[in-house]
Amino acid sequence: MGPLATLPVFFDLAGRRAIMVGGGDGAAWKAELLAAAGAVVDLYVPADQLGEEMASLLNAPTAAGDIRHHDRPWAVDVFAGAAIAVGDLEGESEAQAFACAARAAGVPVNVVDKPAFCDFRFGSIVNRSPVVVGISTDGAAPILGQAIRRRIETLLPPGLSDWAALAARTRAAVMERLAPGPARRAFWERFADWALTTRAPHADAEDDVRRLVGELAASSAAGGRVTLVGAGPGEAELLTLKAVRALQAADVILFDDLVSDDILELARREAKRLLVGKRASRESCRQEDINRLMVQFAKAGKHVVRLKSGDVSVFGRAGEELAELRRQGIPAAIVPGITAASALAAAFGVSLTHRDRAQQLRLVTGHSQKGGLPEDLDWPALADAHATTIFYMGGRMAARIAARLVAEGLPADTPVAVAANLSRADETRAAGRLSELGAIVERIGVDRPILIGIGRVFEEAAAAQPTAELDQAASA
Template structure:
């Protein structure tokens, strides 16, 4: 029977606590239905000749009742609802007809025509529930929408719903007029209340709500802004965390690094203000002090600020300095980690950073200028059976090679130089430590690029999976080797470093 002309369903949330619900069928589908009904507090009766193992265990434990045998209309005598979940169409039709005769609501799984109610796709966050229905005609569409909403709604919604339900009486007393109550809720949700719950700071959330509910108080919840330090990952928008995506959709202002890709920025709220605060070599117009000032200025104006950083804020990203500045000025903040370049570039190049046969340790190193190189423990870095992941080292490859070899690293140690890791234009150059600067120059490697040095780098030849295969000394050159900003040169004197954004 076609469902094209069916009227829209009337949505209900049923209180089934202590009420009998019959599930006909003893297989996996019946088990899923019975489990959901038990969570709702229903008294579940399962009718079937035999039960699958989990249902049988529930019956043996006394959590469900079992009616053995083939369906009998008398099974419906005490039921408020019934679900037919068998693979026998004739039995399902019998259940539907018997329910119709007794005015009992029956759902026949995957049969819209026989069903008198539909079980929607559902999202649960504590007492908060969202039900999605296509009227039974397109269940996969409802499931897809549920999956998208699951990604948008974190567990703080459960804590928020619980807190507001607990204070429902006070909320209605404080704002008895519905319009005023709606405006107050909008103000509360736009402020830091949910942010406190998201970070597990429940006492602060309760104190804030108490202050709002006190007679004669103003709009304290709406005046406080906040800053979230968010890791944007290496470039592929698919590598963002769910929390990062949620914050991008909530932000009023996004202060982003130069290397944060357009694909990531496209996920931000459409009316958010985007401000590029990335720094380039020789251009310090946006100083770190200026970035601190912008974060504090926007937060004090009551805005939700996202400080969006390539990679991870706490791995060579100056996240610690920025938190210190925010804390010194009393600005509320949180941190959302991102996938740092070492992890992402290695994964997208097919290079395991550790390996039982080749590397038992990993060192993350920054090499953006001569001063940073002078502070490194070169004898330790030159040890075998470890992996070095070198950030911001494109302009210092000759110096890196010279010092590592001088302190005992084998010139034949493999390397993988990953340019634009995880992005569509990713390139991987491979070779040995001795030929590192020459190879980078030959293939005109440019920043951003991450150097992976160690025995594991040799695996890029066989384990690569993303983009084109690695480039070696025998590979043809497809990019001009004319000098460009950020391109490695095999000159002995170090050139000015290209700073990583932020």
């Protein structure tokens, strides 16, 4: 382990004395915090020095602990038997005297906003008690600590407190029935998955927990399951929170080759990662092999994450995988992702369903199972000037797609938008007209992951940059 600026510890103050000096807002916040941790807070400050916040706090009931006001200044005799001391003192000399008196009595001390007189510091707190997260920047950047707290707040659902309480009630049964090792770890991984993906325990949650304990006691492989996760178009920040939680709970990750390294970095370090991507014109893993791997690892008791680019349910062959998992009796869940069509709209700054230009939105595959132009599509219906059509995986078919749509009656000057590697550092975009679609795609590169948008919603992009390649997103 590298050097630590401070040692993070969690101090049990339940029923213990805490000394608080000061009557201002800072002192009120610290007194409330100490009482919330169960401390009996002895507040030493003359009544005429009580601020509005502190006066209100003294008149309000405390959720835990207690606050007792002593209408007098502090003195060296107040520290006897105290567990902790906090002072909100303006003058340097009084702050130094307070710190020295506390230390002489063997009491850890904190003087608000005066690091030289502090044995410990208060950080930012995320409260999901009994789950408590503390964040410290060692006093260097308190605002950064608050920003980190806000980020963590979004990751931890409010119902986590109830799940932690449920864990406390069932922990004895878990420790008694499940031996250390795979079975116990499988239980806690499943429990954590419930806690982080469910708003609050439902009425039968405790029965479900005890049932899982019984199943794992009979066979550690009972914990095996598969989660199909949408990785979005590429940028890690476009992952959903639920997707991040799944990655951090995975034992095995089977990922497509369009999934970025930044996204894989969010996974649990111990997770086994296997590339199973399928790309046109490249040697790739067969769908049967992917299905076999999912089943194999899940039946060994692993949590398998099948990580797909874009959205799981949009041209991701999820149907075949789910069908196989059902046949094998393996629990499966889906975590949706941002599909590439949404990323295309964001890249060009358009609404795909602008009410004045498009009454329909269609997501269409750009090639058949045999690799050619799909002949089973309703091409006359696709040649609708009042719809937006997004072709996935259509790079090599671009010229043929354009010719077929024009032949079916779609005007050759219909706007088109093309993008490769959406939301990534090397994203490239271009706009133009339907008659130029093949040339635009050739210029961008048919071997890259291409998305094609056709419809009047792209008119401004086509008019502003006719047939010209736009700047890469990284430099936009």
